[in-house]
Amino acid sequence: NTNPSIMKTTVGLILLALSSSWAYSTTQYSRRTLLQGLIATAGATISSSAATAEENLTDVYFGVGCFWHIQHEFIEAERSILGRTNKELSALAGYAGGSKTGKEGRVCYHNFQGIADYGRLGHGEVVGMKLPEAKISDFAKVYFDLFRNGERVDPMDRGGEYRSLIGLPGGMNHPLYPEVEKAGIAKGMKLVAGKGNDPDTIGKKLVYVYDTSEFPFYQAEVYHQFHDDFQSRPYGRSYNYIVNDLLEDGRIQGTGCPDRI
Structure with a gap:
């Protein structure tokens, strides 16, 4: 049986190689679709007007396995908990937790050129968001x-x-960290301070906690944003095409990594 990690990396590289010459609609196909061709709700909803007036937004990130699925789940959470519209969504796939970057501060997905490979730099896949502090525990x-x-x-x-x-x-020194820890303990998880370049947590029921000032979030390439994943049915084009809104207003930027833009 083919290792899913190898499949994911291979398909990502294929998608990247093709993206420079394909039409935009083609680049929006999920990596699952390419692979086939080539081989919940927490909290109460607030009004959109209140969401627009959000204050004290805090940059946070969460990672647990592949970021495709995690981004989708947090997009749904932004909608249900914060009442955000497509024009207000902030959840982006990215990388964090490594102590190094490549040239010009780049952190990139595996690529044929070997540029700033996130794995070699010690980073993990995450989803970064801008949240009201009062909603971090949710x-x-x-x-x-x-x-x-x-x-x-x-x-x-x-x-x-x-x-x-x-x-x-501030990592574990954040004022609301005790609430985050409480949510983890309720699920049988142990939270420990991340040191950077940390190993896999598989089989350990363990989560590393990082200080974002020391271990910031690095946005992933455009072709990684709003994609379907291997675990679920396709999310649909209405989800895949949210990337258009974020590119248009600058919430998604070019990374300097090999990408389709």
Whole structure:
């Protein structure tokens, strides 16, 4: 049987290689579709007007396995908990937890050129968001609900790139960290301070907690954003095409990594 991690990397590289010459609609196909061709709700909903007036937004990130599925779940959480519209969504696939970057501060997915490979730099796949501080604990509950008996839903993916991690300003010293820890303990998880370049958490029921000032979030390439994953049915084009809104208003930027833009 083919290792899903190898399939994911291979398909990602194929998608990247083709993206420079394909039409935009083609690049939006999921990696699952390419692979076939080539071989919940937490908290109460607030009004959109209130969401627009959000204050005290805090940069956080969460990671547990492949970021495709995690991004989708947090997009749904932004809608249900914060009442955000497509024009207000903030959840982006990215990388964090490594102590190094490549040239010009780049952190990139595996690529043929070997540029700033996130795995070699010690980073893991995460989803970064801008959240009201008062809602961090709600999103922590969503995060821990993503685990299945203390493990990620894609245990076939192995390596530090897929470790479980959380990023908060100040890490474990964040004022709301006790609430995050409480949500984890309720699910049988142990939270420890991340040191950077940490190993896989598979089989340990463990989550690393990072200080975002020391271990910031790095946005992943455009072709990784709003994709379907291997664990679920396709999310549909209405989800896949959210990337258009974020590109248009600058919430998604070019990374300097090999990409389709």
